Structures are given as C-alpha cells and as structure tokens.
Amino acid sequence: MSEIVKSQASPGDVVVVSANGNVTNWLLALIEGGIPSGSILLEYFTGLQASVGFSQEILKQIQLDVKAIETLIEQSHYSQSDVLAYGEAWSSLILSNVLSLKGCKAQAIDSCRCLKLNTDTYQYPFDQSFADKALGQLYSSEPDSVFVVTGYIALDQELNKTTLGRNGSDFSATALGNLINAPSITIWTDVSGIYTADPKIISKPLLVESLTLCEAQALSELGANVLHEKTVLPLLSYKGSVHIKSFDKPNEPGTVVSQEITPTNRVKTITFKSKLNKVCVHSIDELQARRIQKKIAEKSIASYVNGYDITQHKLTFYIEKSDVFSVTSTIKAMQHYPSVLLSNMTLISLVGQNIRQDKRIIERFIRRLSSFDTQEIHYPNNSHSLSVVIDDEHAEGLLRDLHTSFFYQEPTVPIVVLGYGNIGKKVIELVDKGAERLGQSLNRSIQILAVANSKRFVCESNGLALDNIDGLLSNGNDNTDDQIFSWLERYAGRELIIVDVTASKSISDRYKGFAENKWHIISANKIAASDKDYARQVESVLEDNRRIWKKNTTAGAGLPIQASIKNLHEAGDQIEEVSGIFSGSLSWLFSEFDGTKSFTNLLEVAQDNAYTEPDPREDLSGNDVIRKIRILAQQLGFEDAPEDFEAAISDELLEGELVEFWQKSEAINTYYQGLLDQAKAKDGLLRYIATLTPQKLSLKLEFIDKSHPFASLNPCDNVFQVISAWYKDNPLIIQGPGAGREVTAGGVLNDLCDLLRGH
Numbered sequence: 001m002s003e004i005v006k007s008q009a010s011p012g013d014v015v016v017v018s019a020n021g022n023v024t025n026w027l028l029a030l031i032e033g034g035i036p037s038g039s040i041l042l043e044y045f046t047g048l049q050a051s052v053g054f055s056q057e058i059l060k061q062i063q064l065d066v067k068a069i070e071t072l073i074e075q076s077h078y079s080q081s082d083v084l085a086y087g088e089a090w091s092s093l094i095l096s097n098v099l100s101l102k103g104c105k106a107q108a109i110d111s112c113r114c115l116k117l118n119t120d121t122y123q124y125p126f127d128q129s130f131a132d133k134a135l136g137q138l139y140s141s142e143p144d145s146v147f148v149v150t151g152y153i154a155l156d157q158e159l160n161k162t163t164l165g166r167n168g169s170d171f172s173a174t175a176l177g178n179l180i181n182a183p184s185i186t187i188w189t190d191v192s193g194i195y196t197a198d199p200k201i202i203s204k205p206l207l208v209e210s211l212t213l214c215e216a217q218a219l220s221e222l223g224a225n226v227l228h229e230k231t232v233l234p235l236l237s238y239k240g241s242v243h244i245k246s247f248d249k250p251n252e253p254g255t256v257v258s259q260e261i262t263p264t265n266r267v268k269t270i271t272f273k274s275k276l277n278k279v280c281v282h283s284i285d286e287l288q289a290r291r292i293q294k295k296i297a298e299k300s301i302a303s304y305v306n307g308y309d310i311t312q313h314k315l316t317f318y319i320e321k322s323d324v325f326s327v328t329s330t331i332k333a334m335q336h337y338p339s340v341l342l343s344n345m346t347l348i349s350l351v352g353q354n355i356r357q358d359k360r361i362i363e364r365f366i367r368r369l370s371s372f373d374t375q376e377i378h379y380p381n382n383s384h385s386l387s388v389v390i391d392d393e394h395a396e397g398l399l400r401d402l403h404t405s406f407f408y409q410e411p412t413v414p415i416v417v418l419g420y421g422n423i424g425k426k427v428i429e430l431v432d433k434g435a436e437r438l439g440q441s442l443n444r445s446i447q448i449l450a451v452a453n454s455k456r457f458v459c460e461s462n463g464l465a466l467d468n469i470d471g472l473l474s475n476g477n478d479n480t481d482d483q484i485f486s487w488l489e490r491y492a493g494r495e496l497i498i499v500d501v502t503a504s505k506s507i508s509d510r511y512k513g514f515a516e517n518k519w520h521i522i523s524a525n526k527i528a529a530s531d532k533d534y535a536r537q538v539e540s541v542l543e544d545n546r547r548i549w550k551k552n553t554t555a556g557a558g559l560p561i562q563a564s565i566k567n568l569h570e571a572g573d574q575i576e577e578v579s580g581i582f583s584g585s586l587s588w589l590f591s592e593f594d595g596t597k598s599f600t601n602l603l604e605v606a607q608d609n610a611y612t613e614p615d616p617r618e619d620l621s622g623n624d625v626i627r628k629i630r631i632l633a634q635q636l637g638f639e640d641a642p643e644d645f646e647a648a649i650s651d652e653l654l655e656g657e658l659v660e661f662w663q664k665s666e667a668i669n670t671y672y673q674g675l676l677d678q679a680k681a682k683d684g685l686l687r688y689i690a691t692l693t694p695q696k697l698s699l700k701l702e703f704i705d706k707s708h709p710f711a712s713l714n715p716c717d718n719v720f721q722v723i724s725a726w727y728k729d730n731p732l733i734i735q736g737p738g739a740g741r742e743v744t745a746g747g748v749l750n751d752l753c754d755l756l757r758g759h
C-alpha cells in the first residue's frame with residue numbers, strides 16, 4: 001500500500017486507513033474474553049515490522065499500548081471504542097512512518113481531530129466547520145505532508161470517541177473526501193472494482209466500468225461488501241469522482257462511480273447476500289414497525305426486503321444470521337414479539353439505473369425465476385433494483401442462470417435494414433416484438449443500427465428505438481443518393497448484417513462492396529441472387545471474408561424450399577426436376593379471377609396485400625418468377641440449362657411507364673377475360689407453371705385440368721414439386737403461402753437466426 005500512496009499521493013492528500021489485517025477482530029476478542037492476552041497482536045506486529053521495516057520506536061509504542069489495553073480490560077475500565085481505536089491508530093503510525101522512510105513526507109493524524117458526528121443529520125453526517133477548522137490548521141502547519149488519517153473512528157456530539165460500524169473506514173474516507181472537497185476519492189480494496197456478480201460464485205464475471213450514484217446507492221442498500229450503505233451516504237452531496245480499485249492491481253481502471261445520470265436501462269450487476277433469516281413481528285401498527293426498523297438501523301444492522309403488511313399488521317424483513325440475537329433482543333426490549341420464520345435464505349438482486357422502468361428486464365427476470373422455487377419477489381423503494389429471495393441451496397444456481405441471461409449474451413452483431421416498405425416494416429415490427437425472446441434463444445442481443453427507404457435514413461450507433469421508425473424516418477437524413485453508405489463506412493471491416501428488403505438494382509449492385517467490407521447479407525431482393533455470375537463473385541468474396549449470404553425468401557417467401565434442396569443435395573440425393581407455381585401474386589390472382597371482378601381490380605387488391613412486387617408488371621412479365629427459377633437453378637446445379645420463359649401477359653401491355661400500364665386497364669381486363677374464357681371452355685384452370693430440369697428451365701402460362709396436382713391450391717400458395725432419386729414415384733411437395741408481409745418477414749427473421757447461429 002505504501003508504494004501506491006508514494007506513487008499516487010501529493011502533499012496535502014488525505015489517506016484514510018483501516019486497521020491492519022485481523023487487528024480489529026483480535027481487539028474485540030480481547031474485550032469479549034475470546035483471547036486471554038494481546039500476545040497475538042504483538043506477534044503480528046513484530047512480523048509486520050520485520051517485513052515492512054517500520055521503526056523500532058513504533059513497535060515499542062505498540063507493545064506499550066497492548067499492555068495498557070490488557071490492564072484497562074482487566075480493570076474493566078475502558079470504553080470499547082477507545083480500545084478498538086488503537087487498530088487504526090497503529091495502522092496510521094505504521095503507514096506514515098514507512099512513507100517517510102521512503103522519502104514521502106507523511107503525518108499520522110487521529111481522525112478525532114477532524115471528524116465529528118452531526119446531530120442526526122442523515123444527509124450531512126459530519127460537522128463541516130469542525131473539519132474545516134482542524135484541517136485548515138493541519139494544512140498550514142504541514143503544507144508538504146501527506147496526511148494518514150485513522151478511519152472507523154470519530155467524535156460523537158459529546159466529543160467522545162465512537163466507532164463508525166462495519167466498513168467504517170470507507171465511510172470515514174468518503175466523508176473526509178466530501179468535507180475537504182477532494183477532486184477524487186479512491187477506495188482501495190482487495191478486488192479490482194465492482195463485478196457483474198460475486199467472483200467467488202461466477203467464474204468469469206465482468207468488471208463494471210462505471211456505476212451511477214443511484215446504482216451505487218441501490219447496490220449499497222443490498223449489502224454490497226465493497227460499497228457499504230454508509231460509505232455512499234457522503235457521496236450524495238459529493239461533486240468529485242469516486243474510484244474503486246484493487247491495491248493488488250493499482251494500474252487497472254477499476255470501477256468509477258459517476259455523478260452523471262445516464263439512463264442506460266440495463267442491468268449492471270447482480271448482488272448476492274446469503275445466510276439470511278426472515279424475521280416477522282406480528283400485531284404491530286405501522287408506526288411501531290417504523291420504530292423497530294429505525295432501532296435496528298441505529299445498531300448498524302442491515303435489514304433487507306423490509307415490508308409492513310397493513311392488513312395483517314405485521315412487519316417482515318431479512319437479516320444476517322449473526323444479527324438474529326441482537327435484533328430479536330432489541331425488538332423484545334421494545335415489548336414486541338419477533339419470530340424467526342425462515343433461515344438460510346439468499347437475497348439476489350439486479351441493479352441498474354431505472355431497470356424497473358423497462359418491462360423487458362422485468363419480464364426476463366420473471367421468466368428466469370419460473371424454473372426455480374423462489375420465496376418472494378421484492379420491488380425495493382427505488383427504480384434501480386429488483387430482488388428475489390430463494391433458499392441458500394438453490395441460490396447459486398439462480399445467480400448463474402441470471403448472470404448468463406443478463407451478461408453472457410454475445411455482443412450483438414449490428415443490423416442495417418435497407419427498405420422500409422411492406423416487408424421492411426414487418427421485419428422491424430417482428431424484431432421489436434420478439435427481440436427479447438430472440439436474444440434469449442440465440443444468446444445474442446439484436447440491435448438495429450440503421451433503417452433506410454429510398455428517400456431517408458435513420459441511424460444510431462447504440463441501436464435504434466424500434467417503436468417509432470416512421471417518426472424517426474420522417475425527420476431522418478437525406479438518402480436520395482444512398483447517403484446511408486457514407487455513414488456506414490465506419491463499419492467497414494467490422495461484422496454487420498445488411499438486410500436488403502428493397503427491390504432495388506442499385507442496392508444489389510453494392511453486394512460485392514458489402515462482402516468486401518466483411519458484412520453479412522440477408523436478401524429478400526432477388527436481383528443479385530438471380531444473376532449467377534455476379535452472385536458467384538459475391539459468394540466468393542464472402543467466403544474469403546468468412547461472411548454469410550442468406551436469401552431464403554428470394555424463392556417461396558418463407559417456405560423452406562432452398563434449405564430443402566440444399567439438405568437433399570448435401571445428403572446425396574439427385575434432384576431431377578423441380579416444378580410448380582412460384583408466384584404468390586399470380587397464384588392468388590388466378591385463383592380469385594372468375595370474371596365477377598375485373599383483373600386489374602384484383603391486381604390492386606394483390607398489391608395492397610403485398611403479394612406483388614413494388615412494380616406489379618415484374619410479376620405479370622414473369623421477371624419475378626424468372627429470378628426465382630434462376631436462384632433455384634444455381635442451387636440445383638442447373639444454371640446453365642437453356643431457358644424458355646413466357647410472360648403471363650402480352651408484351652405490348654407492359655410497354656411504357658407504370659402509370660401508362662394502369663391506364664391500359666381495359667385492354668388488360670379484356671386480355672385476361674379472354675384467357676379465362678379459354679380456360680372455362682376447356683373446363684380447366686389458368687396456372688403459371690415453372691419447371692426446372694438439367695435440360696431446360698421453363699415458365700409457361702398453362703391451362704391445366706382441375707385434377708392436376710397444381711390445381712387445388714389456396715389462393716397465394718406456392719407449390720414446389722421435387723422429383724429426385726429418393727422422391728421418384730411420390731414427389732416431395734412443399735406448399736404454402738408464397739407471398740405476403742408476415743410470411744416473408746418471418747422468413748427474413750429465420751435467415752437472421754440461422755446467420756447468427758452461424759448456419
């Protein structure tokens with residue numbers, strides 16, 4: 001410790017010390033008769049003198065003090081505080097002496113010279129003017145010294161020595177730091193700061209870099225060893241910074257307690273207090289209950305989960321086993337009758353600024369508890385903690401479970417969603433609703449960094465709040481020239497997922513750049529995937545960069561056709577043919593179109609239902625299905641087969657701009673009425689059928705018999721009939737909705753899960 005003080009302290013700095021080693025416990029044992037003499041103290045200090053080399057005079061002084069203590073105790077002529085105060089006095093003498101011997105001028109100071117307790121003032125426990133006067137004198141008489149002040153001891157209002165209870169030295173330190181307006185206070189301890197959980201139970205807890213004052217206070221009220229409740233008290237009015245560091249690893253950053261109130265809404269740490277007993281006091285009113293609580297607090301005894309039941313007139317709380325005797329006798333002395341209801345209980349609490357205002361944290365907490373037999377959930381009087389009581393036997397298991405759940409999710413891979421139309425909006429809605437569950441099942445948190453449409457984009461490095469993307473986009477950044485990619489440059493080379501739910505060629509042209517930037521891609525946009533040469537180039541860069549391209553929704557929306565082909569292929573099956581209906585919009589249109597409503601009328605409905613492409617001519621021209629055929633052909637190894645594709649509409653009806661297309665409604669309706677009449681005349685049905693074999697890729701608008709396997713589909717269904725070596729006489733059929741918001745967005749989320757699972 002002397003090396004740390006020497007390297008870090010300057011003249012005028014205050015170092016507050018507690019008693020060395022076990023000294024306070026030995027002094028107590030001497031007082032209580034647990035040990036017959038002070039020889040253990042003498043042995044200890046003789047050893048210490050040999051190892052740290054403080055002066056012989058100090059050792060002699062300690063020997064005299066120990067003799068004096070023994071005599072006082074023998075004569076029963078002492079106050080406990082006076083005896084205990086020796087521990088800190090010796091400590092400050094030794095440290096100041098060792099510092100001086102090392103060339104760092106230091107003075108041992110009795111804290112009773114500067115710390116005097118105030119009358120019952122909760123917020124300002126010490127007398128400021130008393131401290132100002134004493135410290136002012138010290139600074140002027142010893143301007144070039146470091147002051148080594150005894151902790152744990154102060155004067156009471158009658159100017160008698162008094163002890164400050166458990167962790168009293170830390171309390172003295174924060175109190176003195178506050179009284180002298182120190183720019184910073186460092187609490188040196190045997191751990192490197194505050195951890196996400198007790199390192200004795202959790203093998204690899206994370207260090208908490210910073211705590212807000214509210215978090216520190218909540219933590220201290222839950223019995224944290226490093227930050228005692230009283231220690232935090234002076235910090236409520238303190239303006240400087242507070243650090244918790246390890247004297248074993250002084251160069252590590254430790255934990256900072258900051259005055260800033262940053263509403264991070266996340267769990268920072270989980271506290272664990274075991275071996276608690278539940279005490280209950282029956283038949284008392286609320287005022288009596290408060291008096292009991294006050295009395296217990298005055299005895300510096302921590303009580304937890306305090307609750308007064310107004311209907312049953314009873315007070316319940318938990319205390320440490322070692323405090324049971326003192327608490328029950330105190331209550332009995334107040335003419336009430338306590339009973340100890342439960343023993344060996346543990347209090348586990350989540351702590352984080354405003355976590356109680358985040359229903360997802362509460363839901364996750366409750367969900368984790370459901371697999372444990374817990375005693376009671378407790379909502380403390382602040383919004384920064386959430387507690388549960390469980391028996392000691394199962395407590396460590398619950399702590400491990402909670403710790404994994406709240407801290408061991410792998411860091412999120414940030415996601416960017418390009419396209420905020422039918423599918424993009426639904427994807428974000430599903431992520432927003434399911435992020436919690438997804439995070440749990442993937443053990444990764446999901447975070448969307450940016451969302452764009454063709455005009456605007458919004459971004460937030462810490463993740464966007466997903467419940468108001470419409471509002472954010474309306475005031476978002478200009479994206480008319482794909483400006484989002486300038487913002488995204490900072491992520492080049494970092495893992496990121498691009499979700500392309502546009503139908504844009506300019507975006508698909510960027511896929512190679514995405515791959516070069518080491519970004520994963522999830523596409524519902526079929527343009528890049530259907531261009532075999534370009535797709536190969538993209539795949540090759542992705543492979544070099546160990547990144548993934550998921551594109552299941554580019555054929556069959558959410559149906560598992562691509563995965564099934566891949567699995568069969570990998571398992572050794574030989575696929576000979578895949579045929580079926582691959583257009584959701586045309587499947588729906590040809591099922592619904594019976595002449596009662598005009599075709600263009602139905603086309604508008606299909607568009608409203610998000611079955612069509614943004615430009616429905618892409619569906620009618622066959623382009624959309626052709627893309628799907630080419631995507632599947634690559635997976636089947638049929639990509640070089642000759643193509644024979646027919647549109648589902650005559651070419652002249654497609655000519656011109658989209659508005660001109662809609663102006664030709666009459667001609668379009670006449671065209672389809674003609675086809676319907678032909679189908680009826682043949683007692684058949686109109687279907688747009690794709691067939692893939694190694695010899696040919698074809699797409700045709702056909703009249704099929706009503707008994708044909710592709711005849712009786714639900715409107716909008718896709719059907720994929722797979723004939724292979726294993727599925728020869730009885731083909732494999734994959735059938736279901738082939739277009740629509742939910743199924744497609746669901747498919748995109750499936751891709752996301754697969755990607756995050758590394759499939």
Ligand SMILES: NC(=O)C1=CN([C@@H]2O[C@H](COP(=O)(O)OP(=O)(O)OC[C@H]3O[C@@H](n4cnc5c(N)ncnc54)[C@H](OP(=O)(O)O)[C@@H]3O)[C@@H](O)[C@H]2O)C=CC1
Nearest residue numbers: 419420421422423453454501502503504524525614739740
């Ligand atoms: N609908 C379905 O059932 C299925 C659709 N898909 C595919 O999903 C994709 C999206 O379809 P859908 O949501 O219906 O189409 P929408 O037209 O509803 O949405 C497309 C979105 O992309 C945006 N956009 C266009 N260009 C850009 C750009 N350069 N940068 C950022 N955003 C851009 C549009 O912006 P703005 O709003 O400003 O126009 C719009 O928000 C299509 O590729 C489609 O083939 C795949 C399977 C099924």
Ligand SMILES: N[C@@H](CC=O)C(=O)O
Nearest residue numbers: 583584585612613739
């Ligand atoms: N427009 C497409 C939507 C899905 O890819 C279709 O009709 O199938």
